[in-house]
Amino acid sequence: MPKNKLSMQLNVEDFLPASDAEKESLTVMRKSVGFWKDGIRRLKKNKISMVSLAVILVVFVLSFVVPQFYPYSYEQQIRGSENLAPMQYSQKEQTAMDAGENVFPHILGTDNLGRDYAVRVMMGSRVSLMVGLIASCIILLIGSLYGSIAGFFGGWVDMIMMRIVDMIYTVPDILIIVLLSVAFDQPLKALSQRPGFQWIQIIGVNLISIFVVFALLYWVGMARIVRSQILILKEQEYVTAARALGASSGHIIKKHLLTNCIGTLIVTTTLQIPSSIFTESFLSFLGLGVAAPMPSLGSLASAALNGLQSYPHRLFAPALAISVIILSFNLLGDGLRDAFDPKLKD
Template sequence: MNRILTLEEKAHVGISNNADVITRPVISYWRGAWIRFKENKIAIFALYSLILLIFFIIFGPVISNTNYTEIDAANRNISPNSVNWFGSDQLGRDLFSRIWIGARLSLIIALVCSMIQLLVGCAYGGIMAYFGGKVDSVMMRIIEIVTSFPSLLVTLLIMMVVGKNVAGLLVAMCITSWVGTARIVRGQIMQLRESEYVQASQMLGSSPFRIILKHLLPNTISLLILDLCSSIPDYIFTEASLSFLGMGLGGDIISLGVLISDGKTKMQFYPWQMFFPAVILVIAVLAFNLIGDGLRDALDPRNIR
């Protein structure tokens, strides 16, 4: 027997009193961004590729069950086989485990540099935009001075002074990279500082630090995510380029750039020593760039349907 539904029951099942009105669930900005990101097949493929790459970076040396520092003079420069999946180098060391150890260091360096860039850039740009006036003018002049020096020249000079080690490389790559993030944050916060919720917080006596940290910076998260996704592959490629040219890491430190640099001298006779680390580098950089492109489209408010 049919019965008439009450208003509460209609609301529960999503039926409107007006048959012409189509109701749909309310979707948050971040959930909508995730839905739009999933529709980008290339970005999803890049995300799965990156997850697989990170899996091998973490567990690759364990899977191969070989010591990446162990010298085996009887198996020098051997081609890929069932034991050494990527072959061995000039000292008989297993390339499979060495490549994943090197990729691990390259990724860690890129992540640390990106975090430093975001922290310094957010703090600097937030202070510039919030206080404005003379503070903004002076701090902007400092940015212009920093950007007037060629970043590659500054990096090389710092590496010469500090040395070819991880700490020196971190300082060299981060010394000028934060200015781009600072400009992004400054531009966004200058648009938001006149908002009503910011003025209300000022009327309630909130400190500038609290307003910047609680009200302004959270509204720049989407821009910072995009900046992070573009910075990580840049750092990976910069580290590899410096090491390839012999100006990056040195000694017994292993990175993708160091392995590629070692392999280039033997590429004519043992091409796999350069081929495999170069392929891993390309996959990592390409995956981050494709994910960044997908996030840019997904986080764009103009794409909201």
């Protein structure tokens, strides 16, 4: 029987239980996900960052895996194969090919000493990547520890520590590297002659000086970023609760504050890697990088300047490698910043 529109009687059908389809149509909240899962999900939606990550993985394979199976080594000098153009064979190699032998081509030609240039670019990329990663780890450890202590204790401790940071900003890094290279030259050479310290000769005094400078100077930016995060986080309720339960300052910094800064630390470290790579390449270009015959992208570019008119590919190859590596890490860092920023929720 239809209900009278002027009646005050309630419609019983309005109080029937909702069906499953109606419940699903009213659901507006998405499934609960963790911090890492949510960040990775949003990172995957950033196509530019994913392409950059793929490029970085390809560079790592070319730098660390391919040289192990490449038929030429970075220091091998092939007599009669000096100054070859890309994909060109020497007279001796051409004769061997005519005799039925298989000769692997020089993809990027050779240098003036007959060394295959492609494997040297790959090894130079390996050196640059290792320097960038190791230097960024050093900066992460020192900067996060220093900044967390300054931000957590505050007051006169924070003021003194930050004034030290301001003074370090004024120190010229190139001058320090030159001075350290001179000061460490003889002691490190003497130490490298002892058993178990031959790795110093492989790395080189200049490269060790670069790592020391990174440990002394380049952590200040990381320290400032971590300090600003700690100043905000230390006022949260869980920090007050940890103090009330008797937790030590070191435990609070390690377990509560730095743990909640992990997203910022990852993003900052990722953006620090290309900066470290560029610094190492610049210093190697000036002759303050790795020792010969170990190549670096900067030293390869510096050596290519002498034959720029005749062999321009020797400069373009390492320059292109530096550009691709730095651009890929910068784009990946931007994507990580967007993905792990809690203020950017979609």
